Amino acid sequence: MIELPSAPPVLGRGSPAAGRPGRLAPRGYGGGGGYCADGGDHQGWALRAASIAGVRHRLAGVPADDAYGWAVGSGGLVLVVADGVGSVAGSGEAAQTAVRVASVAGAEALGCSATGSGGSERATGSGASEHSTGSGASERSMGGLDADSEPPAFEPSGSEPPASEPSGSEPPPSGLDAAELDRADLDAAVRRAVVAVGEALRDGPGATTLVVAAVALDGRGRVARVGDSTALVLGAGEWRELFSEADPDGGSMSTLTGALPAARPEVELADLLIGPGEALVLVTDGIGDPLRDGPGTVAPALGAALASAPTPLGLAWVVDFSRQGCHDDRTVLALWKGA
Amino acid sequence: MTTSSAGPVGVDERYAVFPFYLCLDASASMAGAPVDSVNRQLPLLRSAIGEDPAVAEVIRFGVVTFNDRAETALPLSDLSLIEAMPPVAAQGRTSYAAAFDHLRSVIEDDYHSGRGRGDRWYRPAVVFVSDGRPTDDGERWRAALSRLTDPGWKRHPNILAFGFGDAEAGVLAEVSERKPNRAFIASEGSEPAAVVPELLSGLIQSIVSSSASVYTGEAQLVPPEVPSMVPIPVDELD
Numbered sequence: 001m002i003e004l005p006s007a008p009p010v011l012g013r014g015s016p017a018a019g020r021p022g023r024l025a026p027r028g029y030g031g032g033g034g035y036c037a038d039g040g041d042h043q044g045w046a047l048r049a050a051s052i053a054g055v056r057h058r059l060a061g062v063p064a065d066d067a068y069g070w071a072v073g074s075g076g077l078v079l080v081v082a083d084g085v086g087s088v089a090g091s092g093e094a095a096q097t098a099v100r101v102a103s104v105a106g107a108e109a110l111g112c113s114a115t116g117s118g119g120s121e122r123a124t125g126s127g128a129s130e131h132s133t134g135s136g137a138s139e140r141s142m143g144g145l146d147a148d149s150e151p152p153a154f155e156p157s158g159s160e161p162p163a164s165e166p167s168g169s170e171p172p173p174s175g176l177d178a179a180e181l182d183r184a185d186l187d188a189a190v191r192r193a194v195v196a197v198g199e200a201l202r203d204g205p206g207a208t209t210l211v212v213a214a215v216a217l218d219g220r221g222r223v224a225r226v227g228d229s230t231a232l233v234l235g236a237g238e239w240r241e242l243f244s245e246a247d248p249d250g251g252s253m254s255t256l257t258g259a260l261p262a263a264r265p266e267v268e269l270a271d272l273l274i275g276p277g278e279a280l281v282l283v284t285d286g287i288g289d290p291l292r293d294g295p296g297t298v299a300p301a302l303g304a305a306l307a308s309a310p311t312p313l314g315l316a317w318v319v320d321f322s323r324q325g326c327h328d329d330r331t332v333l334a335l336w337k338g339a
Numbered sequence: 340m341t342t343s344s345a346g347p348v349g350v351d352e353r354y355a356v357f358p359f360y361l362c363l364d365a366s367a368s369m370a371g372a373p374v375d376s377v378n379r380q381l382p383l384l385r386s387a388i389g390e391d392p393a394v395a396e397v398i399r400f401g402v403v404t405f406n407d408r409a410e411t412a413l414p415l416s417d418l419s420l421i422e423a424m425p426p427v428a429a430q431g432r433t434s435y436a437a438a439f440d441h442l443r444s445v446i447e448d449d450y451h452s453g454r455g456r457g458d459r460w461y462r463p464a465v466v467f468v469s470d471g472r473p474t475d476d477g478e479r480w481r482a483a484l485s486r487l488t489d490p491g492w493k494r495h496p497n498i499l500a501f502g503f504g505d506a507e508a509g510v511l512a513e514v515s516e517r518k519p520n521r522a523f524i525a526s527e528g529s530e531p532a533a534v535v536p537e538l539l540s541g542l543i544q545s546i547v548s549s550s551a552s553v554y555t556g557e558a559q560l561v562p563p564e565v566p567s568m569v570p571i572p573v574d575e576l577d
Binding site (some may be wrong): 010055056059086087293294295296297323324325326327 | 352396397
């Protein structure tokens with residue numbers, strides 16, 4: 001198993017203040033470079049993000065096409081990960097635009113003040129905490145989003161997924177104080193975020209996958225994605241996908257992926273409940289693919305390493321693992337619930 | 340809208356690979372300068388791909404030759420582990436049917452062998468090179484091609500077709516399933532001895548570029564750039 005560095009080195013007399021958890025900035029964005037790490041704690045939650053350029057990009061001196069972002073306010077958090085489509089020029093920039101637009105749009109829909117109360121857009125921190133359990137049920141809509149969202153930049157097709165509780169989902173936990181946001185709020189937030197990204201990228205250049213999660217402070221959440229960036233729940237060292245993936249035994253791999261902007265994007269939606277002992281983990285396919293391809297190596301190692309929130313640099317270190325043929329950019333944005 | 344069932348991550352340990360097959364005409368008409376050029380160029384391809392770890396990690400390369408019959412000259416291999424490329428000899432006629440039937444069989448066998456080693460395949464690529472028309476019956480080679488490209492067969496490859504000498508543009512377009520930018524023919528007046536090195540050099544770049552696309556998470560078959568060859572136009576039916 002991987003042993004993560006637990007803390008930076010102490011040189012001379014240590015600083016007690018340096019060991020305190022960092023406060024999460026109201027907004028944060030990263031990616032598009034060689035190595036990025038970030039994070040902080042917020043009202044009992046620990047958020048950590050890391051994004052690294054894939055081996056091929058690093059060898060060529062080319063920045064990553066991945067990006068991550070978050071926005072936090074009084075009612076909940078919005079988390080976003082995007083993966084620019086490498087074959088389309090300008091996609092790295094599109095991914096960075098997407099995480100900014102989606103996190104702000106999602107937070108506004110939640111009623112969050114995404115501008116926060118000043119301070120930098122990034123903070124680093126360490127520590128965390130306890131975790132919670134989660135459950136999810138996913139839905140797929142071919143190009144369908146509207147509801148409470150802004151007018152879409154693309155034509156919806158098919159039926160609109162209703163904002164009703166899908167079968168198989170669990171009811172919100174009782175007795176939690178912060179349950180100000182109901183499921184419709186969370187649903188509207190992720191839909192608004194996807195629509196806003198489609199609008200922002202409509203005239204190009206570039207294209208990007210997107211996964212966006214809106215999480216209430218009691219652990220309920222809603223996730224939307226376009227393309228193969230995805231969301232998982234980690235609990236007790238086990239990974240569970242919130243969205244179904246292509247059957248790896250179905251023959252040759254498909255390399256098709258959805259992306260924004262698109263006239264009729266395929267948007268998938270899932271419910272989420274982060275319970276004790278669990279974390280929500282958003283990833284690009286640079287992590288998702290080896291996680292699925294390495295059920296005896298990558299999945300248990302990352303599961304153990306992320307059993308509790310590492311330091312941001314510790315997360316970046318473990319995300320930079322070496323594995324044959326896995327040279328894609330890698331991004332992880334994870335959220336642990338504390339005590 | 341559909342409800343999909345998500346669940347645990349995969350159960351088998353796997354490593355992604357991108358299989359490339361060079362399917363090379365080794366009929367009598369290739370004798371002399373063309374096949375000599377092939378035998379000079381293949382070792383260069385081996386070193387260019389095999390000595391670049393970022394490419395060799397994911398590319399698997401095999402060579403199938405065909406004349407009256409087809410055979411595997413180089414089994415699908417990690418070129419970083421190959422010390423020498425097999426020599427190619429030219430003789431006999433030009434059976435496209437033998438080539439397509441052999442490819443279908445080899446790809447299926449290689450897929451299952453690879454799965455046993457933990458490979459996870461991208462759709463295989465076939466680079467088909469011929470200097471002549473098929474000498475077997477049209478119905479026969481077309482039936483073999485249909486079996487190779489059958490969309491119901493999950494391992495059906497993407498085919499790039501290249502022709503020079505007496506090769507026919509229309510036939511090559513059929514071989515590549517009439518897909519745009521998948522069939523190429525030598526420009527008028529091009530000498531086969533000059534075309535072959537360009538083609539194999541272009542194949543190296545194609546493999547490198549295709550492997551790079553794998554690493555970005557969006558694998559693509561990037562056609563070789565061969566200055567003395569031109570794309571065969573694809574007719575629109577409607």
